[in-house]
Amino acid sequence: MTRFNGKVAIVTGGAAGIGRGCVARLLSEGASVAMIDLDSQKCQATASELHAPEGRLRTYTADVGKEAILADRIRQVHKDFGRIDVLVNNAGIVRPYKSTHEVTEEEWDRLQAVNTKGVFFATKHVLPIMMAQKSGSIVNISSVAALLSFGGIAPYHASKGAVRAMTKNDAMDYAKYNIRVNAVLPGFVLTDMVKDELETLYPSYEAGLVTATAMQPLNLMGEPSDIAAAVCFLASEDARYVTGSDIVVDGGYSAR
Numbered sequence: 001m002t003r004f005n006g007k008v009a010i011v012t013g014g015a016a017g018i019g020r021g022c023v024a025r026l027l028s029e030g031a032s033v034a035m036i037d038l039d040s041q042k043c044q045a046t047a048s049e050l051h052a053p054e055g056r057l058r059t060y061t062a063d064v065g066k067e068a069i070l071a072d073r074i075r076q077v078h079k080d081f082g083r084i085d086v087l088v089n090n091a092g093i094v095r096p097y098k099s100t101h102e103v104t105e106e107e108w109d110r111l112q113a114v115n116t117k118g119v120f121f122a123t124k125h126v127l128p129i130m131m132a133q134k135s136g137s138i139v140n141i142s143s144v145a146a147l148l149s150f151g152g153i154a155p156y157h158a159s160k161g162a163v164r165a166m167t168k169n170d171a172m173d174y175a176k177y178n179i180r181v182n183a184v185l186p187g188f189v190l191t192d193m194v195k196d197e198l199e200t201l202y203p204s205y206e207a208g209l210v211t212a213t214a215m216q217p218l219n220l221m222g223e224p225s226d227i228a229a230a231v232c233f234l235a236s237e238d239a240r241y242v243t244g245s246d247i248v249v250d251g252g253y254s255a256r
Contacts, residue, residue, distance in 0.1 A: 002029060002030040003029050003030065003236040003237065003238065004029045004030045004085075004235075004236065005030035005031075006030070007085040007086060008033075008077075008081040008082070008083050008084050008086070009026045009032070009085065009087070009088065010034045010036060010074070010084060010087045010088065010122070011026070011033060011035055011090055012036045012037070012088065012089055012090050012122055013036075013037055013038075013064070013090040013092060014035035014037055014043070014088075014090065015037035015039055015043045015045075015046045016037075016039075016046070016191070016192055017191030017192055017193060017224055018090055018141060018186065018189060018191060018228070019035075019037070019090040020046055021224025021225050021227060022088050022227070022228045022231050022232070023050065023057070024225075025229065025231070025232050026088075026228075026232060026235075027050060027052050027053075027057060029236075031086065032056045032057070032081055033057050033058075034058050034059075034080070034084075035047065035057065035059045035060065036059075036060045036061075036064070036070075036073055036077075036122075037059070037060075037061065037091070038061065038062065038063050038064075040059070040061040043059040043060075043061065044059060047059050058077070058080060058081075060073040060076065060077065061073075063114075064091045064117075064118030064121060064122060065110075065113030065117050065118050070118070070121045070122060070125065071121070071125045074125045074126055074129075075125075078129055084129050084130065084133075084136070085133075085136055085137065086137050086138075086139070087122060087123065087126045087137075087139070088138075088141070088231055088235070089118070089122050089139070089140045089141060089163075090141045091114060091115075091118050092115045092118075092193075093110075093111055093114050093193070094111075094156050094193055095107075095111070095196075096111075096155065097153055097197070098153075098154065098155075099151070099154055100154040103154055103155055108155050111155040111156065112159055115156070115159035115162075115163065116162045116163065116166075119140055119166060120166065123138060123140075123166075123170060123181075126138070127174065127179070130174075130179050131174070131177045131179070134177055134178050135177075135178045136177075136178070136179040137181075137182075137235045137236075137239075138170065138181045138182075139181075139183070139184060139231045140163050140164075140181070140182070140183045141163075141183070141186065141231075142160045142161075142183045142184065142185045142246070143156070143185055144185050144187045144250045144253060144254050145160045145161075146160040146163065146164040146185060147254055148253075148254055152201075164183055164185070164246065167181050167182060167183040167244065167246075171243040171244030172244065175243060180240075180242065181243060182242060182243060182244065182246070183245070183246050183247070184230045184231055184246075185246050185250070186227050186249050187222060187248075187249065187250025187254070188215075188216065188221050188250070188251070189222040189223065189224060189226070189227060190221050190223055191224060198212060216250075216252065216253055217251060217253065218251040222249065222250070222251060227249055233247075234247065
């Protein structure tokens with residue numbers, strides 16, 4: 001497919017996991033992609049491994065929780081590519097694994113800075129570009145944790161609920177500019193972050209994987225490519241009549 005020929009996409013947290021899956025899928029469908037990530041070495045390694053056509057993939061280092069730095073990188077992306085058509089707000093963290101009474105202010109603030117403020121900052125600074133173009137698509141990576149309670153990850157639940165709510169607000173505010181804003185809500189997806197979670201919460205990664213897989217009605221764990229497929233649908237003209245919506249991609253977990 002070539003749904004994104006001539007289009008430019010930004011993917012935050014693009015060097016690994018779901019972000020990397022989105023970068024790979026967007027490239028395969030013809031997009032030029034700006035990968036923004038905190039880890040510059042991982043960015044370069046991922047870019048090399050993806051073997052993108054010359055000029056179609058550029059990497060930028062930024063902490064999405066720092067507005068001035070992220071705004072500068074977005075301006076640079078616009079300068080480098082000339083336009084921005086798609087923003088995938090993917091960057092996120094899950095720690096600490098704690099209930100509310102155990103969470104420190106510093107832990108709360110750090111997670112919200114990445115998961116909530118990061119989405120806000122990237123959206124804020126991409127919007128004027130898309131408004132001037134009178135077109136654009138923003139896809140926010142929320143989580144089934146915005147719908148369900150797992151317990152023990154209070155800040156994460158709060159952040160992903162906020163992302164889902166922000167999605168609906170921005171869809172209403174910017175529809176008049178032909179900018180669509182939607183969210184994908186993944187369940188358990190085999191990424192380094194989920195591996196870390198399973199290793200922390202269970203006696204071993206293998207034990208955690210068996211338990212987590214058994215909880216899925218489809219009896220399988222998601223892959224980053226599963227989330228990327230939903231992201232690219234929402235970002236494309238195939239979803240031209242879809243805004244303010246959620247797509248839950250969780251193997252049926254939330255339908256139980």
